Amino acid sequence: MAMTRRRLLALAGAPAARLAPALAPRRERYDVCIVGSGAGGGMAAYALTQAGADVVLLEAGPEWYSERDSAMLTAAADSPRRGAATKERQFGEFDACLGGWEVDGEPYTLAPGTEFGWWRARMLGGRTNHWGRYSFRFGPDDFRGRSVDGLGDDWPIGYDDLAPYYDRLDRFIGLFGSNEGLRNHPDGIFLPPPRPRCYELLVQQVSRRLGIPCIPNRMSVLTRPHNGRPACHYCGQCNRGCGVNANFSSPGVFIKPALATGRLTLVTGAMAREVTVDAAGRATGVSYVNKATGADEHVRARVVVLAASACESARLLLNSRSSRFPDGLGNSGGVVGRYLTDTTGTDVGGFIPRMADHVPHNEDGAGGSHVYMPWWLDNRKLDFPRGYHIEVWGGLGQPSYGFMGAIHQYPGGGGYGKQLKGDYRRYYGATIGFSGRGEMVPNDDSWCEIDHEVVDRWGIPVLRFHWKWSDHELNQVRHMQRTFRALIAEMGGEVFAPMPTKQEGYGIAPGGRIIHELGTTRMGRDPSRSVVNPDCRVHGVPNLFVTDGGPFVSQADKNPTWTIMALAWRASDHIAAQRKAGAL
Ligand SMILES: Cc1cc2nc3c(=O)[nH]c(=O)nc-3n(C[C@H](O)[C@H](O)[C@H](O)COP(=O)(O)OP(=O)(O)OC[C@H]3O[C@@H](n4cnc5c(N)ncnc54)[C@H](O)[C@@H]3O)c2cc1C
Ligand code: SF4
Numbered sequence: 001m002a003m004t005r006r007r008l009l010a011l012a013g014a015p016a017a018r019l020a021p022a023l024a025p026r027r028e029r030y031d032v033c034i035v036g037s038g039a040g041g042g043m044a045a046y047a048l049t050q051a052g053a054d055v056v057l058l059e060a061g062p063e064w065y066s067e068r069d070s071a072m073l074t075a076a077a078d079s080p081r082r083g084a085a086t087k088e089r090q091f092g093e094f095d096a097c098l099g100g101w102e103v104d105g106e107p108y109t110l111a112p113g114t115e116f117g118w119w120r121a122r123m124l125g126g127r128t129n130h131w132g133r134y135s136f137r138f139g140p141d142d143f144r145g146r147s148v149d150g151l152g153d154d155w156p157i158g159y160d161d162l163a164p165y166y167d168r169l170d171r172f173i174g175l176f177g178s179n180e181g182l183r184n185h186p187d188g189i190f191l192p193p194p195r196p197r198c199y200e201l202l203v204q205q206v207s208r209r210l211g212i213p214c215i216p217n218r219m220s221v222l223t224r225p226h227n228g229r230p231a232c233h234y235c236g237q238c239n240r241g242c243g244v245n246a247n248f249s250s251p252g253v254f255i256k257p258a259l260a261t262g263r264l265t266l267v268t269g270a271m272a273r274e275v276t277v278d279a280a281g282r283a284t285g286v287s288y289v290n291k292a293t294g295a296d297e298h299v300r301a302r303v304v305v306l307a308a309s310a311c312e313s314a315r316l317l318l319n320s321r322s323s324r325f326p327d328g329l330g331n332s333g334g335v336v337g338r339y340l341t342d343t344t345g346t347d348v349g350g351f352i353p354r355m356a357d358h359v360p361h362n363e364d365g366a367g368g369s370h371v372y373m374p375w376w377l378d379n380r381k382l383d384f385p386r387g388y389h390i391e392v393w394g395g396l397g398q399p400s401y402g403f404m405g406a407i408h409q410y411p412g413g414g415g416y417g418k419q420l421k422g423d424y425r426r427y428y429g430a431t432i433g434f435s436g437r438g439e440m441v442p443n444d445d446s447w448c449e450i451d452h453e454v455v456d457r458w459g460i461p462v463l464r465f466h467w468k469w470s471d472h473e474l475n476q477v478r479h480m481q482r483t484f485r486a487l488i489a490e491m492g493g494e495v496f497a498p499m500p501t502k503q504e505g506y507g508i509a510p511g512g513r514i515i516h517e518l519g520t521t522r523m524g525r526d527p528s529r530s531v532v533n534p535d536c537r538v539h540g541v542p543n544l545f546v547t548d549g550g551p552f553v554s555q556a557d558k559n560p561t562w563t564i565m566a567l568a569w570r571a572s573d574h575i576a577a578q579r580k581a582g583a584l
Contacts, residue, residue, distance in 0.1 A: 025267060025299045030056040031579065033286050033301035035272045035316065038126025039561050040548035040568040041307030042250030042258075047572035048305075049258040053579065056299050057255075058270040058288055060308075061098055061123035065251050066241030070096060073235060073243070076400035083400030092400070096129040096241035096249075097121050105457030109464040116465040117512040118311060124268060125250040126309065127515070128561075130239045132368055133247055134391070135175045135220040136558035137166045137566075139184030145554045149385045151441045151472075155553040156525050156534045159186065165566035173248050174226035176366075177218035185374045185558075191223045193370065194234070197363040199355060199394040199432050200371045206490040207373060212390075212483070214373045220248035220562075221366045229253075236397060238367025247367070267299070271458050274320040275304055275544060281324055283544040289458040303543045303575055303584050307568065310549035311340070311448055314520035315463050317531070317538070317546075318450045330538035333528035336521060337449050339442040340465075341555045343516040344388065344473045345509040346480050349433030350488035350495040351410055355394075356430040363396050375557045384475040387557040388438030390483070396429045404428065409496050434487060436480030439555045441472050442519055446511065467511035478506040516560050521550030536571035543584055547571050 031053040034041050045057050066072070071094035076083035083093045090100035099121040108118055121127045141148055143155040163186070170189035177190035193216035196204060207214040221238065222231050232246040245252035258264040269291040276284045276298065285300035306313040314337045318328040330336055375387030404424055408414030413423045445468035454462045481499055488495050500507035524530025527539035532551050538544040547568035549560055556563075578584040 025056055025297075026265060027054065027056070029285075029300040029302065030054050030265070031301065032056075032303045032305060032575065033058065033299050034305045034307060035286060036060075036126060036306070036308035036312070036548065037124050037255060037266075038121065038250055038307065038309065038548070039128050039564045041305070042125065042128065042254035043565045043568035044305050044307060044547050044572045045258045045264055046254040047569050048575065049261040049263040051572070051576035051579075052263070053576065054263050054265075055258070056265045056267060056301065058272050058286060058299065059124055059266065059268045060271045060291070061121065061268065063266075063268050064096070064098065064123040064125060064129060064241075066096065066129065066245060066249055067243055067252070070241035070243045072237050072240050074240075076398060081401065084402065091130065091239070094237075094240045096239060097127065098123040106462070107454060107456065108462050109451045109454055111464060111466045114465055114467045115510040116467040117510060118463075118465070118517070119512070119515045120309070120312070124255065124266075128248065128250040129241045131561065132559070133219045133221055133238055134368065134372070134559045135218050135248075135562045136389075137186045137188060138162070138556045138558055138563050139186055141184045142554065142556035142558070145386070145441075149379065151385055152554050153524070156523060161534075162563065162566045162570065165569045166562065168569060169562060169565055172227065173220050173253055174222045174229070175218055175220040175248075176216070176223045178216040180213075180215055182213075182374060188218065190218070191226065193217065194223060194365050196370050197365055197395050198358070198361075199352075199429065200369065200392060202352070202355070202491060203392050203432065203487070204371060206487055210486060210490060211376075212373050212487075213376050214371050214392075217369055217372045219366060219368055221368075222246045223366075232366055234365050236364035236367050270297075271460070272308065272316055273458065273460050275306070275316060275329060277320070277322060277324065277329070277541065279324070281541060283541055289460075291458075303545070303579070305545045305547055305571075305575070307546070307548045310517045310520045310552075311463060313546050313548055313550050314448060315450070317521065319461055325540075329541055329544060330521065330531040332540060333526075333530070335529060335531050337463075338447045339519040339522045339553075340447050340517060341440045341442050341519045341552075342511050343514040343555060343559070344438040344440050344469075344477055345436060345514040346477045346507040347433060347435045348481060348484035348488065348495055348497070349393070349431055350491075350493040351427070352430055352432050352488070352491050352493040353411075354492055355432070356426050358429050361396075369393060382479065384472050384479065386439035386441060386472070386476065388436045388476060388480060389557050390480075391435040391437060392432070393435065394429070394432035399428075406496070432488070432491065432493065434484040436477065436484070437514065437557070437559065438473070438476050438480065439557045441470065442554065443468065443470050448520060465512075469505065469508060469511070474502070474506055474508060477508040481506055516549070516555065518549040518552035518555055518560055521546045522553050523551040524553070535574040536567060537574075545571050545575065
């Protein structure tokens with residue numbers, strides 16, 4: 001690597017000393033109070049401060065700026081843990097997420113028989129600091145699932161409503177990709193994609209033979225300097241947070257320019273408890289726990305925007321009970337917490353003999369795959385209703401703790417000393433794998449509610465989850481397994497693990513484990529069947545909005561975050577217009 005860390009930090013253009021410190025609320029009343037600073041909250045903070053609003057942002061976690069806090073370019077060998085996971089860093093010591101499947105003092109509960117995992121970030125920027133940055137638009141059919149196959153519900157808005165906001169995101173944030181003209185995978189305004197790595201070329205070759213499209217990935221990583229941010233230098237470590245902000249994270253791309261307007265007050269360590277309302281049913285602000293002192297505090301605002309993540313915002317609405325709203329806000333139809341979905345997922349990896357004994361070369365690239373496979377089949381000819389896309393993995397990533405575990409499964413692998421070292425060299429880069437990411441149809445058995453028996457360390461009642469996959473998802477995942485095994489066989493490879501059985505759910509990841517929870521405050525025109533209207537405004541509360549994954553009516557075979565941000569920008573535009581008109 002030619003660049004030093006110091007030089008990289010200089011490139012980032014915002015040394016730690018110049019980052020604005022978090023403040024306590026300073027105004028009697030703000031124009032807008034936003035809860036949560038991740039994808040949805042950061043987007044709203046950016047758009048609303050640009051529109052001239054005085055905004056206070058309540059964030060449960062501490063400040064975190066990648067140019068100051070990222071472990072980019074740290075070698076695993078420099079740490080005695082060699083990058084292994086810790087209780088605080090559950091995806092590895094260098095991963096850029098404070099939080100995890102369990103957060104100290106903040107439990108959630110599971111209904112009997114339920115298997116569900118809830119990943120929570122507690123930091124400025126939320127999960128956008130370490131997310132995969134696969135940035136896909138939903139396609140036209142993704143907003144009209146019921147019209148296509150009679151399942152779930154249609155959205156009250158369509159692709160054309162969001163297209164201008166997807167365009168704005170592409171232009172402002174920047175992402176690489178290629179225009180392919182695929183019907184339900186809309187093109188975008190892309191920077192050039194990086195070239196495929198060696199193993200990705202092999203995957204492209206065999207997928208072509210099997211009739212599966214394998215195209216350049218679409219990731220919010222800059223391959224050219226863009227809007228004052230430098231291009232990626234291909235260290236392959238996006239999940240650690242990018243020290244030069246060449247990839248998208250909310251603090252680097254949304255929060256910093258919002259602070260620069262002088263109209264954003266950032267309050268970190270503020271755990272929101274409930275939205276307060278007046279006698280007329282309008283939101284008056286948010287009460288929160290100051291985590292440093294444990295004291296209850298309150299901030300007043302003309303408009304409240306919840307963006308604490310889909311399940312946490314549902315929790316806040318359900319915990320905001322009053323005589324006027326005994327079941328919580330937006331819950332007159334009992335819909336808050338219902339329609340919870342996650343992406344389906346399963347993985348298969350295999351040993352590819354022709355990749356053994358490779359010529360050593362650097363193929364670090366962007367921090368994720370340079371290619372992917374969008375959904376390519378017609379569900380009318382299959383035994384499941386919705387599609388999936390395929391993510392590809394392999395290559396020569398930086399070795400760290402657990403590297404090439406189970407080496408004894410490779411031909412002649414294992415043993416001791418020189419032979420073992422030789423085997424590691426021989427088989428390094430000879431594993432290729434696939435992860436399916438598919439659409440789940442909302443069902444009546446998958447939802448969350450308040451568990452009135454349990455409170456967290458702040459005295460706030462916690463969520464209880466219910467979860468069940470239906471045959472739609474199980475059949476889809478069986479198809480993924482068969483496809484991935486066919487791809488590996490076509491490469492002349494060997495899969496060590498047998499095909500999972502029906503009793504094993506065909507290898508489907510438990511609910512929540514793909515970390516794409518959506519739908520808990522879904523959008524619609526009818527308050528008895530939805531929580532927010534098409535502008536993301538909570539039914540029955542004229543100045544309360546939700547801008548995270550909660551308003552989604554359905555998943556898609558695409559990852560959700562580009563759509564979360566498009567919806568948040570659209571809702572923010574609506575708030576700004578209503579404020580200008582004097583209605584908010
Ligand atoms: C490892 C990983 C990889 C991923 N990869 C992709 C991908 O490639 N593509 C994709 O589209 N999506 C991906 N995702 C999902 C993506 O990160 C989420 O969809 C997105 O971050 C959701 O945005 P959000 O604003 O709803 O929530 P978050 O980004 O989680 O932000 C929520 C914020 O609210 C704060 N908060 C929570 N509760 C409170 C409270 N009570 N009071 C105050 N603040 C609170 C949190 O601290 C946090 O900062 C990935 C997620 C993970 C974990
Ligand atoms: S791969 Fe590129 S975008 Fe990702 S952390 Fe490295 S330099 Fe930043």
